[in-house]
Amino acid sequence: MSVGWLYLVTFCLTCTCCRAEKGLEIPRYDGKDRVIDIDMKNYQKVMKKFDVLCLLYHEAIPAGDKVAQKRFDLVELVLEMAAQVLQEKDVGFGLVDEKKDAKLAKKLGLIETGSLYIFKEDNLIEYDGELSADVLVEFLLDLAEEPVEIIEVDVEIQSFLRIEDEIKLIGYFKSEDSEHYKAFEGAAEHFHPYIHFFATFDKGVAKKLSMKMNEVDFYEPFMDEPITIPDKPHSEEEIVEFIQEQKRSTLRKLRPENMFETWEDDMDGIHIVAFAEEEDPDGYEFLAILKEVAKDNTDNPELSIIWIDPDDFPLLFTYWEKVFKIDLHKPQIGVVNVTDADSVWMDIKDEDELPSVDELEDWIHDVLSGKVNTEDDDDGDDDDDDDDDDDEDDDDDDDDDDDDDDDDDDDDDDDD
Structure with missing residues (x-):
């Protein structure tokens, strides 16, 4: 589940307001410990107890590291909240420490620390979604349905x-x-x-x-x-x-329940990413254009566009704006490097007129051909660095000239 810059653990515990009515009481964490520390001694008993068992395979927390401990506590609270809501559904939650329980992790097939593994009957599922109580609960309820x-x-x-x-x-x-x-x-x-x-x-x-x-x-x-x-x-x-x-579709939507799996399924280290709010008129129109582009290019195995509706990820809204340097209140499409989040975005010059299907297809063709790529920004940065180096060289030359002048003055003094 770890994907570098995109890694997100969302702490989503809800609280009730004082005017909550019967039938609309949003659950609050009741303080009971339901998440179990799993080890070689108790894992078989725990697995028999629940129809579905979710195990968080986590890194060992260094002694005295308060930041790491606090992060872990927040994640554990997400699991506690989910366990409380699903306690009548025979869904259990447990923790497996990478150091203390290394032998158990190997036996159960737990590989990646930070990941949540779900055991149901004979199936092992790695959860690749947002680690928030509401998204996790919805996923597990769907899992309980017939396939x-x-x-x-x-x-x-x-x-x-x-x-x-x-x-x-x-x-x-x-x-x-x-x-x-x-x-x-x-x-x-x-x-x-x-x-x-x-x-x-x-x-x-x-x-x-x-x-x-x-x-x-x-x-x-x-x-x-x-x-x-x-x-x-x-x-x-x-x-x-x-x-x-x-399953790598021409146009696919990023969803909270499988966001990491989608993001890891990149094309040579990049994604073509489109931001559009479906409920916004411009976003709806832009999405319609994206659909037409996808239909026209569905036979192209090299093309896969990820559509992100910012409304689905409110906690990432300002983060994306800052990292990508874009305005998410209007539609955007760009190329993103999945490793370092370097990005290049289509220049939509007229804010009142979105690009046509043909214009968007031309831009995508430039992306697939390599004409538009995230290295362009890096080249620009390198040029800036070169300019800085040139400035430093000029400064050094000036210093040398000053030194020469000083030497000449000294010689004149000696002559006197």
């Missing part, structure tokens, strides 16, 4: 089609007992709850979606038409492999 949602009636078809900004798959099978459905269900467990899987056994539903028996359709975000996985019927492994090849 495949069954579509049976028209209203469910409409609900399925309205999912626009996420990857989704749907399969048409004879029944839940079909071996091909079982393979589809097995594939769904690999990606649950990050990717939505749907299935239907209804001939009428399949007809409205233009599907044939044992067909599996893959919908890329913001695309009108699906990609049918070829050579049906498919094994579980074939479906998983297809999704792995296709």
Whole structure:
């Protein structure tokens, strides 16, 4: 989960106001310790106790390091709040220390410190989202749902089609007992709850979606038409492999629940990033332009644009403005280096007129060709440094001249 400059741990504990009414009482941390220190002696007992177990694999805290201790305490409070809210759902939370519990970490497959690992049945899931109580709880509630949602009636078809900004798959099978459905269900467990899987056994539903028996359709975000996985019927492994090849979408949205996974999936160390508030008129218009660009270039494997709605990340708003030196109150698109956050942003000269689809495609072409890149800023910085060096050289020359003048004066004195 650690991604350098983007690393964020959000402490999101909410409090109630004095006028809270019954039915609208937002939970407050009650002070009870529910997060368990896990070790070789108790881990089996704890894992049997809960249907879902979340383990934070954390760095050892140096003795006397008050800052590190305070940060850890804040993270632990996030887990305590989530544990309190989910205590009736058989969800447990624990801590694994990288030094004291190194043997246990290796046994359980915990690799990256700072990451939250979730055990459910035989599956191990690394949580790659924002570490705040509300986002974590929502993720775990989604995880508790079945990996495949069954579509049976028209209203469910409409609900399925309205999912626009996420990857989704749907399969048409004879029944839940079909071996091909079982393979589809097995594939769904690999990606649950990050990717939505749907299935239907209804001939009428399949007809409205233009599907044939044992067909599996893959919908890329913001695309009108699906990609049918070829050579049906498919094994579980074939479906998983297809999704792995296709899941880097042409246009994808950064989400709190998988923000780190998305950010780590870069293209040669960079991302094309677009900021646009969907609820803002200009942001909505700019997003529509981005969708058209994505549809026109969906066959280009080199292109992947990350759309960020600043409203989804209020605690990062001013941080992004400062780091990227941009105004997030208006739409922006740029190239970001994932290592050091160096960035170059499209110059939208007329604030009252957003770039057209053609203008945006031309700019993206320049990015993909390397004509626009984050090294441009570095070159500018180097030039500045060179100028400074030149100034220093000039100063040195002046000093040398002064020394020569002094020597001449001394010689004159000697002559006198």
